[in-house]
Amino acid sequence: xxxxxxxxxxxxxxxxxxxxxxxxxxxxxxxxxxxxxxxxxxxxxxxxxxxxxxxxxxxxxxxxxxxxxxxxxxxxxxxxxxxxxxxxxxxxxxxxxxxxxxxxxxxxxxxxxxxxxxxxxxxxxxxxxxxxxxxxxxxxxxxxxxxxxxxxxxxxxxxxxxxxxxxxxxxxxxxxxxxxxxxxxxxxxxxxxxxxxxxxxxxxxxxxxxxxxxxxxxxxxxxxxxxxxxxxxxxxxxxxxxxxxxxxxxxxxxxxxxxxxxxxxxxxxxxxxxxxxxxxxxxxxxxxxxxxxxxxxxxxxxxxxxxxxxxxxxxxxxxxxxxxxxxxxxxxxxxxxxxxxxxxxxxxxxxxxxxxxxxxxxxxxxxxxxxxxxxxxxxxxxxxxxxxxxxxxxxxxxxxxxxxxxxxxxxxxxxxxxxxxxxxxxxxxxxxxxxxxxxxxxxxxxxxxxxxxxxxxxxxxxxxxxxxxxxxxxxxxxxxxxxxxxxxxxxxxxxxxxxxxxxxxxxxxxxxxxxxxxxxxxxxxxxxxxxxxxxxxxxxxxxxxxxxxxxxxxxxxxxxxxxxxxxxxxxxxxxxxx
Amino acid sequence: xxxxxxxxxxxxxxxxxxxxxxxxxxxxxxxxxxxxxxxxxxxxxxxxxxxxxxxxxxxxxxxxxxxxxxxxxxxxxxxxxxxxxxxxxxxxxxxxxxxxxxxxxxxxxxxxxxxxxxxxxxxxxxxxxxxxxxxxxxxxxxxxxxxxxxxxxxxxxxxxxxx
Ligand SMILES: Cc1ncc(C[n+]2csc(CCOP(=O)(O)OP(=O)(O)O)c2C)c(N)n1
Ligand SMILES: [Mg+2]
Numbered sequence: 001x002x003x004x005x006x007x008x009x010x011x012x013x014x015x016x017x018x019x020x021x022x023x024x025x026x027x028x029x030x031x032x033x034x035x036x037x038x039x040x041x042x043x044x045x046x047x048x049x050x051x052x053x054x055x056x057x058x059x060x061x062x063x064x065x066x067x068x069x070x071x072x073x074x075x076x077x078x079x080x081x082x083x084x085x086x087x088x089x090x091x092x093x094x095x096x097x098x099x100x101x102x103x104x105x106x107x108x109x110x111x112x113x114x115x116x117x118x119x120x121x122x123x124x125x126x127x128x129x130x131x132x133x134x135x136x137x138x139x140x141x142x143x144x145x146x147x148x149x150x151x152x153x154x155x156x157x158x159x160x161x162x163x164x165x166x167x168x169x170x171x172x173x174x175x176x177x178x179x180x181x182x183x184x185x186x187x188x189x190x191x192x193x194x195x196x197x198x199x200x201x202x203x204x205x206x207x208x209x210x211x212x213x214x215x216x217x218x219x220x221x222x223x224x225x226x227x228x229x230x231x232x233x234x235x236x237x238x239x240x241x242x243x244x245x246x247x248x249x250x251x252x253x254x255x256x257x258x259x260x261x262x263x264x265x266x267x268x269x270x271x272x273x274x275x276x277x278x279x280x281x282x283x284x285x286x287x288x289x290x291x292x293x294x295x296x297x298x299x300x301x302x303x304x305x306x307x308x309x310x311x312x313x314x315x316x317x318x319x320x321x322x323x324x325x326x327x328x329x330x331x332x333x334x335x336x337x338x339x340x341x342x343x344x345x346x347x348x349x350x351x352x353x354x355x356x357x358x359x360x361x362x363x364x365x366x367x368x369x370x371x372x373x374x375x376x377x378x379x380x381x382x383x384x385x386x387x388x389x390x391x392x393x394x395x396x397x398x399x400x401x402x403x404x405x406x407x408x409x410x411x412x413x414x415x416x417x418x419x420x421x422x423x424x425x426x427x428x429x430x431x432x433x434x435x436x437x438x439x440x441x442x443x444x445x446x447x448x449x450x451x452x453x454x455x456x457x458x459x460x461x462x463x464x465x466x467x468x469x470x471x472x473x474x475x476x477x478x479x480x481x482x483x484x485x486x487x488x489x490x491x492x493x494x495x496x497x498x499x500x501x502x503x504x505x506x507x508x509x510x511x512x513x514x515x516x517x518x519x520x521x522x523x524x525x526x527x528x529x530x531x532x533x534x535x536x537x538x539x540x541x542x543x544x545x546x547x548x549x550x551x552x553x554x555x556x557x558x559x560x561x562x563x564x565x566x567x568x569x570x571x572x573x574x575x576x577x578x
Numbered sequence: 579x580x581x582x583x584x585x586x587x588x589x590x591x592x593x594x595x596x597x598x599x600x601x602x603x604x605x606x607x608x609x610x611x612x613x614x615x616x617x618x619x620x621x622x623x624x625x626x627x628x629x630x631x632x633x634x635x636x637x638x639x640x641x642x643x644x645x646x647x648x649x650x651x652x653x654x655x656x657x658x659x660x661x662x663x664x665x666x667x668x669x670x671x672x673x674x675x676x677x678x679x680x681x682x683x684x685x686x687x688x689x690x691x692x693x694x695x696x697x698x699x700x701x702x703x704x705x706x707x708x709x710x711x712x713x714x715x716x717x718x719x720x721x722x723x724x725x726x727x728x729x730x731x732x733x734x735x736x737x738x739x740x741x
Binding site for chain 1: 588591592595596599603633636637640641643644646647648649650741
C-alpha cells in the first residue's frame with residue numbers, strides 16, 4: 001500500500017483513470033494539488049486564462065473523444081467562474097469531472113476568504129457532487145465521479161476538496177478501487193425486447209415514417225447502427241442540432257436538421273409523418289414548436305437512456321428505455337429479418353412519401369440569394385467556403401447566434417463528434433475554448449471555430465493559451481457587426497428596434513490576434529473568400545483568425561413561426577411564410 | 579390530485595437538499611415533508627406530499643429517481659396505505675369553553691398533553707383530513723399555535739419499501 005498525501009491521491013487517482021490532460025487555473029485552495037501535479041508528468045495540465053474557458057476546453061475534449069473532460073479550479077471565484085461551463089455540459093449531457101478547491105474544513109461556513117458553497121451553487125447543474133470530508137475518501141469519490149459522469153445519461157460531476165485534506169504532511173494509505181458499488185445508481189442498460197418488437201412492427205407498417213435522431217446516439221456510440229438501420233429501411237432521417245453527424249449529412253436520405261431553424265423538408269416531413277422513430281433525442285422546445293400542435297398524425301416510438309426524457313414534453317406511444325447501442329442492435333436484427341417481407345403496397349407508399357419529400361426539397365430552402373454584382377459576403381458563404389477549403393472532414397466548433405445556425409445548416413457533417421456546439425444552454429464564448437479542447441485531443445487534425453464578433457469576445461483571452469500550447473486552430477469570425485441573432489428577433493418581433501444588439505467600437509481583430517502572436521486576415525469581398533481561406537488553411541502550424549465581414553442584414557431561415565405555430569409553420573425568407 | 583411519495587434516501591449530508599432543490603428547480607410544489615433515519619442508519623425515509631396530475635407525478639418520480647442518493651421510492655397513493663400525521667394545538671381556554679373543547683378533543687381521540695389555567699395543548703394523530711376537520715371543529719376557540727409533523731405513511735399488507 002502506498003502512503004501518500006491527499007494531494008498526491010487526487011493526481012494518482014486521475015492517473016489511474018487514464019486521464020491524459022486536465023484544464024485548470026491555480027489558487028490558494030488547490031496549491032497542494034498543483035504541487036502534486038508539478039511532481040509528476042503523466043497527467044498534462046493546460047493553464048487556461050479563465051476558469052470558464054477551462055470547463056469549455058474539457059467539454060470540447062469530451063465531446064470530440066467521448067472521454068470525460070477534467071477541470072481543476074480553486075475555491076471561491078475559481079469555482080464560480082466554472083459554473084457556466086458546468087451548466088453548458090449539463091444541458092448537453094457531457095461527461096465532465098470538476099475538481100474544485102475548498103477552504104479548510106474548519107473554516108467552512110464562516111465566510112472565510114474565497115469560500116463559496118460550490119456544492120450548493122452547482123447543485124441544479126450537475127449530475128452529482130461530492131464535498132469531501134477526509135483524505136481517505138478521495139480515491140473512492142473520484143472513482144464514483146468517473147462512473148457517474150460517464151454512464152447512463154452522462155453529465156458533469158463536481159468534487160469539492162477542502163485544502164486541509166490535501167496537506168502534504170498528512171499521509172494516507174492509497175489504493176485506487178477497480179470498481180465501486182453505488183447501490184442507489186443503476187442506469188438503464190437493456191431496452192425491453194417486447195417493446196422493441198412492438199416498435200419495429202409499427203416502424204415496418206408505417207407509410208410516412210421519419211427517423212428523428214439526436215445527440216444521444218452520438219454519446220451512446222450508436223451512429224453506425226443508426227446508419228445501417230436507416231439505410232436498410234430506406235426511410236428519411238433528420239438530426240437535431242446536437243445529433244448532426246450521427247447520420248452522414250451528405251447522404252440523400254438525410255433531410256437536414258429539424259426544429260426552429262430546421263430545413264423546410266425536415267420540418268414538413270416531421271409534421272406530416274405517421275410514425276416518428278425518435279432515438280436519443282428529447283423533444284426539446286426548440287424542436288417541437290407548440291407542443292399541442294406537434295405532429296398531429298404521428299405515432300411516436302421513443303428510445304432514450306433517461307426514463308425522465310420520455311413523455312416529458314410529448315406523450316409517446318412506445319417508450320423504450322435503454323442503451324442506444326443495444327436497442328439499435330436489436331432493431332437492426334428485426335428489420336433485417338423482416339425487410340424482405342415488405343409488400344408492394346408498402347413499397348409504393350414509401351415511394352409516394354419520398355416523392356412528397358422531394359417536392360419539399362425542391363423548395364431549396366437554403367438557397368443563397370445574391371446579386372451577381374454584389375461583392376458583399378453572405379454569412380452562409382463564409383461557412384460554405386470553410387467546408388470546401390477544409391475538405392469537409394474537420395472538427396468544427398461554434399459559438400452561439402446566427403453563425404451557429406448557418407454552420408449547422410450549411411456545413412454537412414458525415415461523421416459523429418465533428419460538430420461541437422452548445423445546444424442546450426446556448427453559451428456564447430463556448431466556441432474557441434471548445435476548439436482548443438478538441439485540438440488538444442487531436443493535435444494533427446484540422447479544427448475550425450466558427451464564431452461571431454460578439455461571441456468571440458466572451459473568451460478571446462484564450463488566444464494567449466493557444467499561443468502557449470501552439471494550437472493551430474482556424475477561427476472563422478463571421479463578422480456581421482451585430483449580435484445578429486438578437487437583431488433578427490428584434491427585426492421580426494419588435495419592428496426593427498435594435499435595442500443593444502449592435503456591437504459598436506469593435507476591435508481591430510487582425511491587430512488584436514497579431515498582438516496575441518497569431519496570424520490574422522480580414523476578408524471583405526466575396527472574391528477573396530476562398531483564396532484567402534486557402535492561404536489561411538495552408539498555414540498548418542499557426543492559429544489563423546479570419547475576420548470575415550458579412551452582410552449585416554442577413555437572417556437565418558427557415559425559422560419557426562411562433563407562438564402558436566406547428567412544425568410545418570415556418571418563415572422561409574423575409575416576409576414569406578408557409 | 580394529492581399524492582404521498584415515500585422515498586428511501588442515503589443518510590448522507592446534502593442528500594435532502596438535493597430532493598428539496600429538485601422541487602424548487604422544476605417548479606413542483608411540496609405540501610409536507612418529513613424525514614428521519616430508519617432502523618438502518620445508512621438510510622433515511624422521507625415522506626413527501628404534493629399535488630399533480632398523473633403526468634406531473636410521473637415526471638416528479640422519474641426526476642427523483644435520477645438523484646443518485648435516492649435508493650427507492652413509491653407513490654403510496656397508488657395503493658391502499660396508512661397515513662398518519664401528528665398535530666399539536668395550543669388553545670386559549672376561558673372557563674366556559676374548557677369542557678366543550680375537551681369534548682371535541684375526545685370525539686377526535688385527541689389527548690390533552692399540557693394544561694395551564696388559560697390554555698390546553700392537544701395532541702392529535704390521523705390523516706390530513708382528520709386534522710383539518712379538528713381545526714374546523716375548533717372554530718369558536720382561540721387557537722394560539724398549531725404545529726404539524728407532515729404526513730408519514732406506508733403501504734398496507736405485505737408491501738414494503740425496503741432495499
Ligand atoms: C452568454 C450569453 N449571453 C447572451 C446570449 C444571447 N444571445 C444569443 S445569440 C446572441 C448574439 C450573438 O452574437 P454574435 O456572436 O455576433 O453572433 P451572430 O448572431 O451575430 O452570428 C446573443 C447575445 C447567449 N446566447 N449567451
Ligand atoms: Mg455577430
